[in-house]
Amino acid sequence: MKTRTKLTLLFTIVTAVLVSLYGIAVYYFSKEAREISFYSELKAEATAKANLFFEGALTEKEMHRLYKSNIQTLTEVQVAIYDSDYHLIYHDDYKVDYVKEDSAMLASIFKRKQVSFFINNLQATGTVYTYQGKKYAVTAAGYDQYGYHSTLNLLSISIFIFIIILVLVYFAGLFLSKKALNPAVEMVKGVKNITAGKLQLRLEYQTEKDEFYELAKNFNLMLERLENSFSSQKNFVSNISHELNTPLATMTAELELALQKTHGTEEYRNIILNTLNDVKNLSKLSASLMNLAKASYDPSEINFEDIRIDEIVLDSYAKILKENPQYSIQINLDDSIEEQKLIYAGNHYLLLVAFTNLIDNACKYSPDYSCIVSIRIISGFLSVEFINHGSFISEKDYQNIFKPFYRTEEIPHKKGHGIGLYLTKKIIGLHHARLSVLSKDGITSFQILWP
Template structure:
């Protein structure tokens, strides 16, 4: 079922429920009001007949005649009067006694002073009337024909109005839901046209500050991210293919040459060493790509825990020195840095990969193969500076230094793939930290800032 139909039916159902409650309330309120009003009329009629009987000179026969004449054109109230001994004093028409007063009823009237009840379709009231120091029980009964006709008319009008309003509400619901959801239908038609090759398309947005416009803007934002992701993936695959092709071509060439002609033992050893070096380069590239894949996970899927920055720096320091005996690394943590300030929420493996890259880069591009690491607290943040003295990075290269597979002219003299700094930046951002770089004739400094 479409949302439009569902909304229309739901709106109609709610309206039907509210109208039903309102109509039933009106009907039963009118019914109670009619009942109370007619009891009041009966009481007035009972008192008027009693006054007429006891205080006027009108003969009883004339009163009977008056009752019968009125009863031909309308439902005349039938009144009966009994004394305290339960003897009948007066009755409009004793032959047609509507109430059938008995001793128990009369006793209740004298005791309660006033009673009301239904006798079939007739309403009956019984009251105590006082005259000349004596008490009399007066009953009055009649059928409220006008009142019941009014209720029937009210019920008919309510039913007709209920059905008419529901039909109008349903039609109005269809029209309004169609008009309200038309932008959504247009949005769906636009989305159907978007494919992997048309990610540059965007949904139309308006200046309206409503949910549909917000949905369109959010969807456009998602398309923007997908387009960037697809472009990055194409660029990534293209560069990976190029980077893998070089060592693979070298390995194939070396092996083909070795298989085509006989070589001495030393020449075979040299061939094996060259192939082994190319294979190690491929393994290193493969490991970098695996680390890059891990850093590209959804942050919600990466496990974070309390870790100490100084311990991770020491592990990276030890690992780099072990793999490159010619490197010189110094670690300096200011005395003002407290132990608690070195604890952050992070992923130990990814941070170690980032620090390894920064230390390795600093040593690799320094003529003396040195890296100085300084840890301090500045403006309430933990600052870690990786600095070296050596090649100055130009301003143009600084603007692209964190792009994937980007390598400056100065860096092409050293082995690398242009993945390390791109990977490092992603890891630092995953930890809600900031990495910056500055280079001059004094030093090249990478600074990482952690909030504490």
């Protein structure tokens, strides 16, 4: 079932319930008002006939004649009068006695002074009338033909109007829901035109800031992110292909050269060493790509635990020196730092990759292959700083240093793939820390601030 139909039916049902409650309330209170009004008429009629009987304006026969004359044209109220000994002293028509008073009923009237009750479809009332110091019970009964007829007409009209209102509400609901959901229909048409090759398309939306405006706006922002992601993915794949092709092409050339003719032992040794270096280079690239994939996981899928930052720095120190014995690394840890301030929630493996990249980068671009790692507290933040001397980052490199596969043109002989700093930036971001770089007066510093 379409949303338009659901909204229309829901709107119609709610309206039906509300109108039904209103109709029931009107009918109920009209019915109650009719009963109260007719009881008042019965009491007035009882008092009037009692006055006529006792005051002697009309004889009993004339009152009987008046009663019989009136019932020919309208529903007359039947009145009866009893004395305090429960003896009947007057009745409009005792042959057709509506009330059929008994001693218990008369006793109740004398005791309560005023009673009202139903006898089948007839309404009846009993009241105490006082004349010359004596008390009399006067009963009056009648059928409210006009009142019942009016109430029945009200019920019929209410049901008819209720049906008309539901029909009108249903069609009005269809019209209004169509108009209200028209932006959604237009958005669906727009979405159908957007494909993987047309991510530059955007949904149009009105300037009125309603829910559809927010939906279209956020959908366009999502498309923009997807477009950037697809573009980055294409560039990423292109760069990977280029990076993989270089060592593979070199290895192919070296091996083809080895097969062309017979070489001496030293020449074969050099070919094998060159090929081995290319394999190691390819292995490093593969490891970097694997680490990049891990750093791109959803943060909720990465295992975080309490770790000590200084211990990871020491592990990175040992790893770098094992692979590059020529590097000189100095670690300065502020002795005043409390142990608790060195403990953070993080992923040991990813942080080890990040710190190793920063130390290797600092040593690689330092003339004497040296790096200083400084751990201290700055304005309440834990700072881990990687410093080298002699290198300088140009303005162009400064703007692109954290972009994937970007390599400086200032020092072309340095080997690398342009993944390390980009990967490090992602890892530090996953740990809700901040990585910044500063290059000035021959000193380059990469600083991580932990909250």
